Amino acid sequence: MIDKYRQAFDEEARELLTGLESALLELDEKRDDGEVLGRAFRALHTIKGSGAMFGFDQIAGFAHNLEAVFDRLRGGQLSATSDLIALSLAAGDQIKFMLDEAAGNGAADPARTAGIVAELHRLTGMAEPAAAAAPPSPAASGSTAGPAADWRIRFRPGPDVLLNGTNPLLLIRELRQLGELGVTVDTAALPPLSQLDAERCYLAWDMVLRTAAGREAIRDVFIFVEDDCQLSIEPLAAQPAEPDATAGPAAKPNTAEARAAAAAASSIRVSADKLDQLVNLVGELVAVQARLGETALRRDDPEILEISEAVERLTCALRENSMSIRMLPLRPTFERFRRLVHDLSVELHKEVELSIEGADTELDKTVIDQLNDPLVHLIRNSMDHGIETPDARRRAGKPPVGTIHLSAQHSGANVLIRVSDDGRGLDAEAVRARAVEKGLIAGSAPLSESEVLALILAPGFSTARQVTGVSGRGVGMDVVERSIEALRGSLEMASRPGAGLTVTLRLPLTLAIIDGLLVRVGEAYFVLPLANSLECVELTREDIRDAHGKHIANVRGDLVPYIRLAEYFGIQRAPPEREQIMVVETDHGHYGFVVDQVIGDHQTVIKSLGRLYRNVQLVSGATILGDGTVALILDPHRLVQNAIQTVGQASACRTISNRHFRSFKKENRIDGTQVKP
């Protein structure tokens, strides 16, 4: 096959030599003519190139020397002398002899060839050019066979490769021919459609290739684009033969050990302090974001608004994320009590079973940490005071084995944890006797159910007949209540005499941040927890008039009692034409809070009010608004409870004197609502 090319080369080379000759003769007359020099150069270049291609290595090597000289002549680094031209003519003749020799006619004198080359170097002062040792041309460097290894190849072509005719897909296909290839495309650099230039390349590829071919063979695929792209080829698996393999960033996790390490990496232990710091920072960020949002809204600049909304989205996600990091299921806490119940059963000679429900409910770690002691206390109480001995239970017609039920459930932004037992419930008489004994009440005073419960929460109160190893040492329910309140939670008790007692702890999901609704009353701002807020309706003057002085609004047929915050907090201001009622869900049903204006959503970092205001129960904290104003965070449950108690006292008074009630109301600036029948 090569032979037919050799013939073609022979003919062409002779033609070129004739051309070279005439160019050289012309050059003798006009020494620096670029066009003539170019012709001579090209002739020699082609002889060299084609000669090498068709196996005329001697001719190619010889022509190469001449070509180098003419390249410099052409470039002006050398000037043509008559000696040089004469020598070139002789060289041309020598090439002819070599062609003859190759064709089988006579022999070219190698000494003469060498002599011409030496003379050429003497005349031009050029050293023998480095032998054109043909380095492997792209496709030539085939795969160097070796054991199959994994390579990570990251390939990010320059933006213009498509314009230059490169099709990255073909390169990937070529890689695939080298071995098993896994390809992931990275579209991160892809701009929005409106900015997309279809002729630019925005994609990058991350590939894992399992091949027996070496690094060079892989690199070779990219040889044309090497300069216009970011390319990294790194071995994945450790190969002792490859010195840089050990420096590879990641060993392929294919061994059991590596898998175990990966599993360990999927969850890490972080000190709680760091989490607290994170949450604090997120809290600050939320506050700043709120300021940004308000500023953006005020400026009414669409660009800033857009940024602010993006920041809000991110902050919100970040907040939820960092909160969720702190969230832990209650299960470990709950499960610990099984042992407690078991040990106490033995000690108290009672048979008790613990049933657990909703243990997967998650709570903020801080809350969980502080929940253990109160729960231990409640369970001890139930075991000691609540559940009877097996004999007593049989007498009461109950199964001899008592039950304590521990449950957790979500309720808005709160978690409800219940400890209920099927024991005897609160013994009102025992409470009463104990209270008299302690001098808390007069012996004859009648006690309502709520008063009995209130007594239990009095400091140092215990109904246990004797100090047992379990309870009754004067550390009572008041301690439990205080620790729950420290968590911004609340405690409720419901006693079913003879049938058991249920204690419900209402705890906030988290302590640091709440989603709230910002409202305004006069000049004052308040935040209501969003989780409790149901809806917002208008309250017009007509509505007030139609209600005949009662603080009850008609919300789509439902009667909702409401509290006027302005009156409640004694805020002096001219009431607006239309007020708003925020309908809030509380433990006591739906209640309305009348405000001047509902401003909107407000992510709120809860700042405590400080020790001076520790006893202010209606307010769960404060937050700082965008403009620096302080807004109080209201606790709707407490507000309503407080109002009901006040009205309850008031209604008790009303039986004595209705007028007295009115003055009481006025003095206290309280406008309670629910009128108990």
Added chain:
Amino acid sequence: MSKIILTVDDSASVRQMVKFTLSDAGYTVVEAIDGQDALAKLASPVNLVITDLNMPNLDGIGLIRGVRANAALKGIPILMLTTESQESRKREGKAAGATGWIVKPFTPQQILAVVKRVLG
């Protein structure tokens, strides 16, 4: 439809070798004797240009620039034939917009491998 390759070289022997090799592999080969000839022949559809660098009238670099300046020929792959002594010319060609290169001397297998790489 077989892909059309334009081989541009002032050396008839090189053109012939390219033509034989690629025709055998199923490509259609069109010949041009220099850059100007090539630009004229690019009026009809061509899938790949293989060009020498040193040619009279319009050399390889000029041809590459001409092709890249022509919106109708956008993205067409161009291979240049270079020798190892022409490192600077190779860079010049790359800068002008060549897709790749084939180092002379080359064998039919080599040229086929490179053509496959850029043409698929």
